[in-house]
Amino acid sequence: MRIPQLNRLLVAGTATAALGGGLVAAIPATATAAPAAPAEAQAAPKFQLPFACGQKWQLNTWAHTPALDMVKEPSQHGTEGAALLAPASGIVVSSYWHDNAGNVVQIRHGGRHYTTYLHMKYRSVSKGTWIARGAKIGAVGKTGPTANKHPHLHYEQGYDKNNNGSVTWGYGGAERVAASFNGKKYTGRGKEWDNVKSANKCAPKKHYVSLKATGTAYVSPTSKKSAGRLNKGRNYVFCVASGRSFSYRGKSKYWLYTELDAGLKTGWVSAAYLGKGGGRPKDAVGRVIPFC
Numbered sequence: 001m002r003i004p005q006l007n008r009l010l011v012a013g014t015a016t017a018a019l020g021g022g023l024v025a026a027i028p029a030t031a032t033a034a035p036a037a038p039a040e041a042q043a044a045p046k047f048q049l050p051f052a053c054g055q056k057w058q059l060n061t062w063a064h065t066p067a068l069d070m071v072k073e074p075s076q077h078g079t080e081g082a083a084l085l086a087p088a089s090g091i092v093v094s095s096y097w098h099d100n101a102g103n104v105v106q107i108r109h110g111g112r113h114y115t116t117y118l119h120m121k122y123r124s125v126s127k128g129t130w131i132a133r134g135a136k137i138g139a140v141g142k143t144g145p146t147a148n149k150h151p152h153l154h155y156e157q158g159y160d161k162n163n164n165g166s167v168t169w170g171y172g173g174a175e176r177v178a179a180s181f182n183g184k185k186y187t188g189r190g191k192e193w194d195n196v197k198s199a200n201k202c203a204p205k206k207h208y209v210s211l212k213a214t215g216t217a218y219v220s221p222t223s224k225k226s227a228g229r230l231n232k233g234r235n236y237v238f239c240v241a242s243g244r245s246f247s248y249r250g251k252s253k254y255w256l257y258t259e260l261d262a263g264l265k266t267g268w269v270s271a272a273y274l275g276k277g278g279g280r281p282k283d284a285v286g287r288v289i290p291f292c
């Protein structure tokens, strides 16, 4: 996408709430999950933290590992009311009020994998709804007596071990399993992780380049099927891939993945339009653009 001038990224900050004491764990009581057809075992999705891209949170297992309690960094500011986002796509199997745990949502993510959220300030999804990763499911709160009036998210990842179409949560021996976010596991008794950054629904990074001419875009780096065009001048691209050799003034086998000015929404434009020869394409400040 050609850009007339450099966009500036605005980051909003919040500063509210005072520090509380230590969180108390322990969520008693079993809960009934919605009955569902037993599912086949399959690999867990790549879960992301259930918060907006770039937010930093502190994760604690206390004595209730593998469950996690989460508060926002720095200093828990903005924990209460922070938007809760689905960590992966799935179907909402529970959304209800629980006398001990307050507002509870549970999502089935395919296979036998589930996530469960307790003490929510409010719920914005209902049972049976399919949601994409990053969709808002509610907000962090302190509902239910086991939240001890302290805003935090109690989070569990579950695996339906007995394959009865639901998972139990909230007590030792429940079908909860070690949580992982963005491929990293967070588990073990009495553990704490600070400033864990959410990569949930982060927009792809943009690399700014300058095109020497308006370029034809293709549907893939190896295809000759046109996808539209990218206008001459300053543009952003997301990443590069190797493909067929293409000549403009010079030759390049590298292709830039970008949003287009005409035609399809996205497509591939030859790096030959950068007029820099055949090496790995670099952005406007000389940094090599990463592979897709």
Ligand SMILES: [Zn+2]
Pocket: 024, 025, 026, 027, 064, 067, 068, 069, 153, 154, 155
């Ligand atoms: Zn907890």
